[in-house]
Structures are given as structure tokens and as C-alpha cells.
Amino acid sequence: MSFTSIMAHGLTGLGALVLFASGLGVFRMPDVFNKMHAGTKATTLGSILFLTGIGFFEPSWIPKLLLIVLFIVLTNPVSSHALARAAHNEPSEKPDNLIIDDLENSKGGER
């Protein structure tokens, strides 16, 4: 078994594992912001690991895969940011154990 084969299988497996953990986190976490933490940060890592593994499988696809990684890095944090803002605007989604709310305190300034 060559080095590239080990890397390819290992990285795709690890990426799938991280994606599975993120899906589990969306089910298990108690409130919106915790779910979002599992659902956005872990999917970014998982997708990038998976795409790197595919790059080891098929080296000729690497330019396209780099473009996909760039797109994920650009869009995933922004979409989670927009989701978090939307959830924060919804009063019924506010968790009970929220002590410090910097976004609420900074309202009136730049939103």
C-alpha cells in the first residue's frame, strides 16, 4: 500500500467522521447557537479534509478541488454568521443560560 493510497483513504475517512460528528451534534446540542457551532465549524473542516483526500485519489482534479475549497472557505463562515444574526433576532430562540450578550449590548451601533 503506497503513501498516497494511505493518505487518500485516511483523509476521506477522517473527513466523513468529522461530518458525521457534526450531524450528530446538530441532533444532540440543546439550543440554536450550540447546534450552529456543531453544524458550521465541523462541516468546514470535514469538507476540506474530504476534498484533500479526493485530491490524493485523483491528482488531476486538484485545481477544481482548490476552487471548491476556496468557495467553502468564503461562504461557510458568512452563511453561519447570517444564520446566527437571524437566530439572534428571533426572541423565542434565546437560550435560558445566556449571561453575556454582546450583540444585544452593542445594538444601536453598526449592526
Added chain:
Amino acid sequence: MTLLAAASIATGVMMLVAAVAALVVKKLISAIIIVGFVSLSASILFLLMDAPDVAITEASIGAAISTVIFLWGKGKIGGEE
């Protein structure tokens, strides 16, 4: 071919369960997201049926644009059933 059969049966069962769930679930917004999921699974089935053109169209139109349309409608009507 066994792998294809397993994939199509798994996707089909998932789609049927999700379709029933979209009609009986309480919150309307969950129903809209579940219908988007059914459209995305349908594009997987189109790919299994050797129809890549239809799969790409279904993924971009059925899963993305119609979800936006329904979310707009939910925002205008508001409330649950």
C-alpha cells in the same frame, strides 16, 4: 449493480419518509426545509438514472430557488397552522 440497488433503495426510503414528515411535521419552516431535502435526494436519483442534465437542473432550481420562494411565502403569512 448491487451497490446501485442499495443506493437507490436507501435514497428512496429516505425520500418517502421525508415526504411524509414534511406533511405531518408541526412547524412550517421545518416542512419547507424537508421539501428542499426531498428535491436534493431526487437529484441523486436522477443521477442514478443517467440523467446528469436533469440532476443539475433539479439541484439548482428545485432545491435552491423553490425553497427561497416558499420561505418568502412563510414570511408573508407568518405563524403556524
Added chain:
Amino acid sequence: MNAQSLFYWSLAVTALGLVLIGLWGVLTRKNILRIALAFTLADTGVNLILVWSGFLPGRSAPIVDSSVSSMVDPLPQALVLTSIVIGVAVAALFVVVGVLAARKSGSADVRRMKELKW
């Protein structure tokens, strides 16, 4: 039943099931947007049936290549391509008219929309 025909008929069962579930939803749900969602589900099912009718297991996609010898029927795929776009346009119109009716009657419940009854 071998794996190939299991594959072939499972696709048909999924498509038919989607149409029937969508029809059941249109008949029984009360919220106007829920009815529009059920309509979309049935639409997806009909598209699946149409593509399935031109599908033959073991052949390749209708893109001609030197390595391709036999392919599936391109005609139903071309029809479904237009059907999906029409479906989303009809859904947009459905949602707009539904929103207007809900605002007029004050509720999204179709039983309250007296203007539609005769």
C-alpha cells in the same frame, strides 16, 4: 428478482410513492402553503416517473463519446428539463396567490377562504 431489476423497480416505487404522498397532502392538509409544498412533492414524483420511463439499467448517459456504445432515451430527459422550470414558475404563482388569499381572509387556513367556495 436480481439486483438489476430491484434497482429498476425501486426507482419506480419511489416516484409513485412521492406522487401519492403529494396527492394525499393536497387532499387533506389545511394550510395553503402546506398544500403548495405537497403539490411540489407530487411534481417531483411526476418528473421522476417521466425520466424513469426512458431509463434502461446498464446503459450510459446520453452524451456521445468514443467509449459509449448504448445510451438511455434522451427524449424524456429533455421534456423533464422544461417541466422542472415550469414547475418552479407555477409554484411561485401558487405561493403568491396563496399569500394574497391568506391576507384577504386573515388566516392561512383554506377552510376560511370563503371566496373560493361555490
Added chain:
Amino acid sequence: MIRTIVGLIIVLALSVVVISSVPDYSLPSGLQGVGQDYTERGVNDTGSVNLVTAVVVAYRGLDTLGEVVVLFSASTAVVLVLTLVPMGANPTPSSSIVAFTSGVLPGSIVLFGIYIITHGHLSPGGGFPGGAVVASAFLLVMLGSNKIPGKSKLLASIESLAGVTFGLLGFWGMMMFGQFLNNMVLPAGSPGKLFSAGIIPLISLVIGAKVASELSGVFSSYRKAGGDE
């Protein structure tokens, strides 16, 4: 409750009818009729490698023209209804991160959409999915910006221009060969190249512009009617 049960009974009866109307549970052996014909002579007739695009644009181009008319009337109805009944717009302002990203990303999305449209005769894609991708870029711009779009003459003129061009391309074939949308008014070229397949890329471009402008018109009238609450 009674309504649910009656609906279930109707649906089950329908499913029994459908299942009993399937005559025998065997796999079809091959293509017949027009499908077989298209797969055999499609590339020689049109020069398009992707046979689905060949059927949509060349063989059934008149049907596609009718489909575009259906799309046009549906989007016109949406815009008309939302213009006649104003609902009051109150969009929530988007944060500066979202506003910046929605200004950066649409360029690449539109580029991808144009790639899908122009390579419709070579690879999966064509006017319909590419137009939808371009329209989703427009949607991203609208969701990110804080302005409500005014009356846009540009969308309407692109839409009308695309429709007129479709008709003119069809009549070109009629004048040269006496056949609406004849594909041979431009040379078929060698299959597999970007500039090949007669007028199929041009018609794909027209369909893409039409779909993109109509879906964008629907989104823009939604935005004017409010709805991000």
C-alpha cells in the same frame, strides 16, 4: 380526521389502479421509435455531443419556445399581482460582513452560470440550469444589499430582447431552408468543440438569458413586496 381517512382511501385506491395497470414486471430490452432514432442520428444531424441539449434546442425547439412563453406568463402574473397589491416592505438590514461577501461572490457565480450555458452542447447543462444559477447570483446580491430595487427597465429589456432573438433565430432557418429553427444555418463544425453544433449555443444563450431575467424579475418583485422577517 374524517378528511384524512377519506384522502387515504382515495390515494390507496389510485395506487391499486396504477399498480394493476403495469402489465408485466420485466425490464425493457432496448429503445424503440423516436428515442432510438435520436440516439442514432443525433450527432450527425446537429453536431451536439450532448443529446439532451440537441433534443431540447434543435429537435423540439418549437416546444421550448412554448415553454419559455409559459414561463414568461407565469412570471408576469407574479409581478402583476405583487404590483397591484402592495404589501409594505420592511427588510432587515444586513450586517457588513454579509454585505461585503454578497458583493464579492456574485462575479464567480455568474461566471459559472455562463460556463454552464455555453457548454450545454458539450457537457451536462444548458440554458435552464445556467439561467437558474445566474438568477441565484442576482438573489444573493438582493439579499445582501440594503436597498430595495426600484423599477428596473434593464431586466425587462433583456427579457424582451431574448424572446425576440429566439424568434428571429427560428425565422432565419425558415428563410434559408423553409423550416423553423433549422440548425444548419450555421456550420455544424466538428462535434466536441466549443464553436460547433450550428445555432445550438446561440439558442442556449438566449434561453439562459430568458430564464435568468424572468426568475430575477420574480425575486425582485418579491423583494419589493418585503418578506425578510
